[in-house]
Amino acid sequence: MILVTGASGYVGSRAVRQLAERGAAVTAVGRDEARLRKVIPEGIPLVIADYDDPASLDRAFAHARKLIFVASDGFAEDMIRQHAHVIDAANRSPIAQTVFTSIVDVEDGSPFYFAPVYRDAERRLKSARFSSVILRCGLYSDFILQHWLRETVISLPLADARIAPISRDDVAAAAVHAVLGATDETWQLTGAASYSMAEVASAATRALGKPHSYQACAPEVYFERLAAGVDDPWPEAFSTLCASIREGRYAATSSHFSQEDFESFLKRSTQGQSLSRV
Ligand SMILES: NC(=O)c1ccc[n+]([C@@H]2O[C@H](COP(=O)([O-])OP(=O)(O)OC[C@H]3O[C@@H](n4cnc5c(N)ncnc54)[C@H](OP(=O)(O)O)[C@@H]3O)[C@@H](O)[C@H]2O)c1
Secondary structure, eight states: OEEESSTTSHHHHHHHHHHHHTTOOEEEEESOHHHHHHHSOTTSOEEEOOTTOHHHHHHHHTTOSEEEEOOOOSOHHHHHHHHHHHHHHHHHSSOOEEEEEEESOOOTTOOOTTHHHHHHHHHHHHTSSSEEEEEEEOOBHHHIIIIISSSSEEEESOTTOEEOOBOHHHHHHHHHHHHHHOOSEEEEEOOSSOEEHHHHHHHHHHHHSSOOEEEEOOHHHHHHHHHHHSOTTHHHHHHHHHHHHHTTTTOOOOOSSOOSOHHHHHHHHTTTSSOSOO
16 A cells, blocks of 8 residues: 555645556545545545644554655744654554655755755655655746746846756656655656746746746845745745755756656646646
8 A cells, every 4th residue: 555645735646646547556645634535536545644643643654565755844843843753653654665755955054944854854764664765856846936937027036046947747756656666766856957047037938928037136135025925934945945046956957757848837837737736
């Protein structure tokens, strides 16, 4: 039996459906039955478990052999605790293999708010009883579309740094591939091409049918804009992400799992296929 956590979300629900289509015995794990049922087809079993409730994780993992573990989100200290709960429960279970959605930006010197969170999870997985495939994901194409292409004038403190985005659909497909075949490996999941923000704006102009442009702004200006518009930890998370991008930490490309280039992804979004949370 393969379990998939985060199954009420985008990556998890796509992974569940793809596994079911391939005839695998799969169970969708989430913390809210109604949210799960909205996106998981009838006939696929559901299990309710919360990353903050170790007993619920023990029950969910009791008969599993494999696990796709979708990372948590939110405050760093909560994520570290929740990831530790999941990995500890997997260690107590019969699970022999996990696949974890990490990030490319886990190095010690990274300024990114979430770098220590994923570094901690990877360290715990590497010393776990079971084997793990670590999916080091680049910036999601979906993130750029939802957060940075809302305005046609893109104002970000990214100078001329480059990013190599990958779509969440490609991440879900890679997770399925990994859980069906690989064991102890670390995969870089980024786009096959990198873009400056000026190139992102040009791609958006062509794909979304509205003129977009990019203007570099100062880091403090971006932080102040975030602080006025979003709750903690997002001002710190998004502005340190930009600092990390400026250092070139999101520029590396890899073609192995990237099926869709960024502009094609944007075009697809105009057909309503990639904008929703799930
Ligand atoms: N590389 C990037 O650019 C990037 C950008 C954004 C996010 N991410 C990471 O990628 C992950 C997957 O992306 P996504 O788009 O699939 O996210 P998503 O649609 O927001 O789904 C996240 C899933 O995690 C579940 N979850 C959160 N906290 C939980 C908890 N305490 N216990 C059990 N389940 C919990 C959510 O359940 P509920 O439905 O119950 O909330 C949801 O099913 C995110 O969680 C985040 O860590 C990466």
